[in-house]
Amino acid sequence: MTNIKENLTIIRSNIKQTALRVGRNPDDIRLVAVSKRMPADYVKQAMEAGQKIFGENYLQDAQKKIEEMGPGPEWHFIGHIQSNKAKSVASLFDMVHTVDRLKLAKALNSHARSMGKTLSVLVQVNVGQETQKAGIQPDEAEELLKTIQQFDCLHVKGLMTMPPYKENVEEVRPYFRALRELAEELTRKGYFYRKEKVELSMGMSHDFEVAIEEGATLIRVGTAIFGPRPE
Numbered sequence: 001m002t003n004i005k006e007n008l009t010i011i012r013s014n015i016k017q018t019a020l021r022v023g024r025n026p027d028d029i030r031l032v033a034v035s036k037r038m039p040a041d042y043v044k045q046a047m048e049a050g051q052k053i054f055g056e057n058y059l060q061d062a063q064k065k066i067e068e069m070g071p072g073p074e075w076h077f078i079g080h081i082q083s084n085k086a087k088s089v090a091s092l093f094d095m096v097h098t099v100d101r102l103k104l105a106k107a108l109n110s111h112a113r114s115m116g117k118t119l120s121v122l123v124q125v126n127v128g129q130e131t132q133k134a135g136i137q138p139d140e141a142e143e144l145l146k147t148i149q150q151f152d153c154l155h156v157k158g159l160m161t162m163p164p165y166k167e168n169v170e171e172v173r174p175y176f177r178a179l180r181e182l183a184e185e186l187t188r189k190g191y192f193y194r195k196e197k198v199e200l201s202m203g204m205s206h207d208f209e210v211a212i213e214e215g216a217t218l219i220r221v222g223t224a225i226f227g228p229r230p231e
């Protein structure tokens with residue numbers, strides 16, 4: 001049986017040690033517990049162990065859990081979004097990590113407006129420039145940001161990436177670094193909601209320590225907390 005509480009304790013301690021080793025404040029790194037495909041009971045156990053932010057990428061699966069948990073946790077959407085699902089995503093989630101095109105940003109903004117809410121979003125960048133991966137190309141990010149920063153009901157807080165998988169985590173470092181450098185450039189140009197607190201969503205179970213070393217502020221960790229996902 002997966003000991004969720006113990007896993008969280010270990011990960012929090014890793015986050016802290018890694019942050020201190022590179023001279024960062026551990027409080028600047030938030031853990032997103034990726035509960036996709038995991039039962040509601042696992043989310044409950046994590047909440048009881050003090051976990052506040054959960055990440056989901058299947059809408060239907062997430063909706064049930066969000067309703068069951070009630071107010072309290074913060075829900076982040078981390079999956080691909082078809083534009084016709086933008087309404088549900090805007091209503092259920094506090095932050096969306098995966099905005100990668102104008103059409104989607106427009107849809108999220110107009111649904112958020114009709115609900116009278118503002119939605120925090122990140123722009124997903126395909127730093128590995130892999131053809132099969134979601135995310136905007138790095139050289140197209142500025143144009144997208146230029147437009148969506150003006151949307152009244154979106155707060156564009158930063159960038160997110162899913163780098164190529166590498167057995168050796170050191171080989172992922174250049175991708176994390178590239179995202180940070182891109183974010184720095186775009187921050188200088190004034191594209192983010194709060195320039196003194198730009199979010200970088202990067203790092204998963206097997207590479208979050210390297211991501212923290214490279215500046216991650218949101219790490220998305222699933223299996224290291226909840227164990228392997230059911231098929």
Ligand SMILES: *Cc1c(COP(=O)(O)O)cnc(C)c1O
Binds near residue numbers: 057205206220221224
């Ligand atoms: C599933 C998923 C994660 C978590 O992956 P683990 O390897 O289980 O930590 C993080 N980010 C995204 C976008 C995911 O889809």
